[in-house]
Amino acid sequence: MNDGAPNGADINRIILESSCDALGFAMLVCGRDDTILFASRTMLQYFPVPSEMLLPGTRLRDFLGAVYDTGVRPGTVPEKSRRRTNREDWIAEHMALHWRERYENVERAGRTRWVSMRKRRLSSGIGILSITDVSDQKKRDEQLQTDLERVELTEEILDAQPNPICVKDRNLNYIAVNKAFCLIHDLSQDAILGRSAWDLVESDLAERFEQSDRHVLETGKPHSEAEHIVRADGSDLWVLTRKYRVGMPGRHFVVTCMNDVTDIAGWYNGSEDGSVASGGLQISDYSIFAPAQNFYDPFRALNVQQLVEAGSMIETLPARGSRVLLATADRLTEDRLVTRLRGSGLEACAVRNLDELTAFGMASESAGLKLDVLLLDGAFPDGQHVPTAWRNCPVLTIEADQDAAALLAEVFRVCAERPQASPLLQPDWSLSFEDEGAATVPVSQVDVLVAEDNQINQFVFTQILEGLGVSHRIAANGREAVELWHELQPALVLMDVSMPVMNGFDAAVAIRAAEKTKGQKTPIVAVTAQALDIDLQQCKASGMDDHIMKPVSPDMIEAVLRKFMPIKAIRTTG
Template identity: 75%
Template structure:
């Protein structure tokens, strides 16, 4: 009987050992009776058991017991944990796993080590266990998960900030943008990330942004600038923009933080007690350079309203219609009369039947003929008015009627006959009813005179000013603006630069020339589609006080009223 192993067996063992070393594996082979047939020497690197427990013929149960005693057993808590698995229960569980046809898991073995266990039970009953160290891979996965969680937390923190923040890479492409920054453009982050400023803002501004960004990247010195931004919804945003360089050499980034100073720039004491008439405004608008205007007035307009009032837009320059509103509602009176006057109609109101009769008598006495009587459906003695009124057509209107829609109805009602031209100016037929009927003389002042030749822009101005409750008139060219300035003596002039007959520069110069004889100075604000240096110099040379860029927004106009018409603003907020 020969107890010596064959030479072929030694060669097989050497091959297995070499393969395990090359692959970084530990290999354990068990027979059908759960005794060890082969164990690679590398098993001791994973489980520091007594060497005799790995010899062929050792029971698998004894080997598992030795692994348990080392404290480095898989699928248990680290050795410093107070929780200890029962020895026999753990051995029984592992024996069951060894008899599965297939089993694979990644388990902790100690405080910082992770191993991958792969177990196979062949049809012959032989079981094979391979063990590999995946600690580095696990650490990378954990680090990646930690980084992802950190990034997610950082994004949540950035999104919670009220100030717009964005990050650009060294190619000046956006790689991060918080919710406040995206809200300026009214787009989702996906529409900004991966793009540059040239894809988001005008070319002139994109070039300016690139210059400051590259300066920050090259020098590492922060950049600061005060800017005025108009959001996509038309609201104003006054910010102090600061840019910083972060990162390491060769991997720098530019972080832009826009500190919102809209609510803290200045406090306007509309009332001494700081009550409801108080508000916030910018103390010095000159420190802000024009930035991007994302407001689109055409997108903001009510399309259905445009369709319904299409004839009104076509006949907007028409003037001379005389309209009388009969209503006992003072709020409706202020809203409708201001809207009609702002669109070039001569309009006033009466509040009861007696005033209506007195007005009719006064108008007849002065030779003034009315074109339309707008009658509130809630007007007292409405039936009596219908029975006795023969002067002009009557339009019914509800107290909550839209003033713009009413304007369209008035134009439609008057299209069949041309409006009569009276020899009396508007001021000669306005009647006051503080007791007896009496004609009022003197110029009829308005808050704002708008000089704009484009009819759509005229409609945008009228929508905004009507919404602010400001009285206004619209001139279709520079010559008409000068004439209306002489007639109405407005408190503020919004002057378009490019107009027929007489442009905005010439009209402003004519107004300033006329004012030199009176000592009175009306604020004139240029309205231009560009902010080129030559235009701004021409504005100043022609006597203009300020400028705004198209497209205009409601907040932009309200800011002008706050700046130049303090008395009007106080009245509007009273």
């Protein structure tokens, strides 16, 4: 019997040693009196203690003290730290951990080694400690975390780029896009990722894009092409598109970068300093740009589109620039119809009684001006004497509630049938019968300065202000607006708050600072895309007097003019 017990113990030890070697971990078993019952040889791979420290009967406290002395102590802070753990405190802490019913943790053991420690205290009082080397797994986890952080940083860098950038995989599906690329589509990143060009653009364009993408993937040769893109908001984007192949063989990707060359490809048709004289972006050579994406949806900007179409129609009408006089004693009819006539490209003004009409006829005759149409209100005082006095001019009788659209059609028909006035004679509608004895209102070089970077909005402002007979200039950014303000001293500034180079808020602050030395104040009206509280507060803080929201309309602009410009100045604008 005495020989059986040791033999059984040896068999158990051999089985435990073999299990530890096969499973690749170390094991330490302690009794309820904190003495070592079994310690595998693999423990020496983790802790270089003297081998006698692993013999059965060794106190656990002595083993932990030997581990502390080696300097390879799980759970301690890195060697570079100034904090050092006291020997007795470290031993007491780990003795307490061994008496926990269950304890698991991944701890540093040396500079580059990490171990997973699992401790169990059985109901019999026996404690079991298993140790596994997880350094490789820890390195993979750290590398994965580093890669994730690197990806996040790369995405932040891409989103900060002003040029649209996208990445496609071997199947030509989008796997990465930046914010600038999403903006031209007016789609979120989630709505684009995983899809292909066939899902986003017309089939003929998608086929052309796929051909160039495939060529780049197969040959590795970069592809360059000048393209004209219409953004989802209708604005033009002139780009030089470059495509590159990146990645390892078998894992190639296509990176597309669209470099904005609008400022290089075009210039403003104006003075040499770049200021706008007639408005509109002029492209030096349209033929170099191949048709590309068109993301503009006219239904999303219906009001703007209606204005653009109306402006295009007005440009082609033979009656544009014709002179129309309205004779009415009704101020509401005058305001409604004169505004509509001017907004349709006609030179229009009004008289309110027969004396004013007679004086107007004599003044226009002496100036050599020819009236194209006289609109006579049916309720005009002494209206029966008017046709005989204006026998060389077509007279159209109207009612106070006359439909403006039908009236315009009739005026255009009459003007188209008559020979047009000589272009050498410039119209002079500066006749006014209000406050004849009053002094003339000082006139700036231009009435309105418009600060707007979007080309379509520039066109809309031009059409409206020309229709109202108001002289104006357009600045493409805030800095140019400040420069033109110094040069032209306009009577009113319409300031877009979001512009390149210098935004509208900073431009307003610069103008207000300059006004302090000149002793004057120009009304500044902010033009915002949406009336957010923070925008309105910032408008007020930067010195702006009022605000209007896009899309703008003729009625909106006329209301601003009447509020901030003298009525006499508006009526007498040529």
